[in-house]
Amino acid sequence: MTGASPPPTQPAAVTAFLRGLERRARLLAQVQAGDPASAARALDVAARVFTADAGQWPLAQWPRQYWRLLLSVPAMRQPGTAPASLLPGIARLAPAPRAAILLHLVAGLDDADAAAALGIDVDAYQARIRDALPRDPLGQPDVDVWRAWRAASQRALDALPEATTVAGTAAPANAAPDAPRNTDDHNRHRRRLRWLWLGVVLCAAALVATFLLHPRSRALLDEWRNPVHVTPLPPADAPQARFDAGDPALHPDLALLQAPADLRLARELPLLAWLAAENATAAQTTDTDANGPAATPIVAAAPGAATTPDVSTLPQRLQAWDRLPPWTRAAQRGAWAEWQALTDAERTTLRAAAARFDALPLDQQRALRDRYAQLPFDAHRGWHLGPRLGRDWPRIGALFAxxxxxxxxxxxxxxxxxxxxxxxxxxxxxxxxxxxxxxxxxxxxxxxxxxxxxxxxxxxxxx
Structure with a gap:
């Protein structure tokens, strides 16, 4: 009996293609399958099927067809968990959105090829990515989380070691040695090489002679032979300033970190706007209802003053801020932007409302927060715009939602x-x-x- 025949040698183009995307495929398979052994088997199966069928597809379709084959392996559809060191944020997702995100961030496919690899249209593919992202305070997909996933994917690719062989390929174990060349053919080949080298030498000599005989070339040689006088430059002046990456003045969120009191108010803006509007309504009722019982404001009046930048503990706040998760920083930036969009008069009103609210006992504060939490969703969105627009938002919101x-x-x-x-x-x-x-x-x-x-x-x- 004879042993099993070795697998046929792959075409050079297929081998080069598989080797070019080996690192990306290995990372995607490990994160998607959640098990290195399952990932290795899936890579081997996909490579062997692709090698057998690659000839029936145009070269431009090879990426989408390879990733389609890899993701069709049953191990790639299991709700596994990747190792903690490999993209844990993406690995926690369900298999379908996890595959959609990995095709873009790891495989590097555009939306059309990624959708084709998953067997869905482009709109459905984009919807999978949007649904996989957490939401910011405005209800939109959090782009900071997307940037963090993209950076983590690139770091994981850079840290992944090179593979010694491409999955699905193997060199024949018993390859026969090259047959000895015919002696006459070998001598004829050597004579051709000698004539070829002789032609190269003659061409080089002709090029050098042309250069030396040309007047412009001789002028360049004369300039090259002339001595060059070198005069040292005076020492450079000391720089007026140097870039310091740790300088707080260069921090992109310096404005909100310099005003921690205002940042706290910005995070409570909807509640404070509602309290201010309720107090204004109670005050108007008191002025107009002369014969009836006087309406009582939600909170007694108290002054509110603008805050000044607090730089005493700024370095500590900068360090604490940079340690926050990206989605937490994004939420606070959104609240700060809403606070800055208010007028000075509105900010003064909200500072006064905050001072009144802080002066209340804790049980009254909890009762007011419970009342605010019971408001409908449209009303909550309106109070983000301040006390004046928040009061009218339920009536005009349909035009501007x-x-x-x-x-x-x-x-x-x-x-x-x-x-x-x-x-x-x-x-x-x-x-x-x-x-x-x-x-x-x-x-x-x-x-x-x-x-x-x-x-x-x-x-x-x-x-």
Whole structure:
């Protein structure tokens, strides 16, 4: 009996292709399968099937076909857990979104090829990635987590050791030695090589002679032979400043870290805006209801003052800030941006509301937080805009809940400048304007000069 015949040698293009993506495939398989042994078996199966079928696909389709074969192995669809050192944030995801993210961050595929490898369309593939990301305070996918996953994937790829062989390939164990060449063929080949080298030498000599005989070349040689006078430069002046990566002034979040008191208020902005609006409503009821019992404000009045930058413990706050998770920093940046978008008068009002709230007993504070937590979702979103707009948001929110990013700043400025008459007109338009016409209404409203907006809104109501 004879032994099993060795596997056929792979075409050079297939071997080069598999070797080029070996590190990415190994990392993706280990994270997706959660078990190094299962990952190795999946890589071997995918490589062997791809080697057998590669000839039926155009070269441009090889990446998507290889990753499709690898992810179709049953071991790649198990809810395993990768080792703690290999992308733990991605490994905790379910198999389907985990594969979608690894195809982009590790395999390096674009959306079209990654969707084809998974057998879904591009929209469904992008939806998988969005659903896999945690949400920021505004309900949007947290881009800081995405950046952290991408950096971790690159670090894992860089740290992965090179493999000694490509999975699915093997050299024949009993390869026969090359047959000895025919002596006449060998001598003929040597004569051809001698004539070839002679031609190379003659070409080089002709090139050198052409260079030396040309007038410009001789002038260059004369310049090269002339002595060069070297004069040392004076010593350089000391630099006025040097870059220091640890300088707090260069920190991107320096503004919010210099104002810890205001950052605390910014994180409580919706609650404070609701308290301020409730107090204002109670005060108006007291002024207008002369014959009835006086309405009691939620919290007794207390002054509020603007804070000054606190630099006494800034280095410690910088270190603590940089140790926070990316999504926590993103949430606090969002709260700080909302606080900065308020007017000075609104910030003063909220500081006063915070001082009143902090002066209450703990049981009253908990009761007020419980009342605020029972408000509907739309009301919560409105109080992020401050006490004035938060009070009117449930009535006008339908017009401004979904706006283009390039319109958001302009619309917020318009609403903060709106008079009570304008807000009442916008509330009526929010009830009567169909959803498909709201974007056109917002564009027309932004096109009006500030002095003409009230008249334009009233004319729009009469249509």
């Amino acid at each position: 979904f706006v283009a990013p390039d319109e958001r700043t302009a619309l917020l400025g318009l609403l903060r400048q709106a008079t009570p008459v304008d807000l009442e007109a916008l509330a009526r338009l929010a009830q009567t304007t169909p959803p498909e016409d709201r974007a056109a209404l917002r564009r027309d409203l932004l096109a009006q000069a500030p002095a003409q907006r009230t008249a334009w809104l009233q004319a729009r109501l009469k249509r």
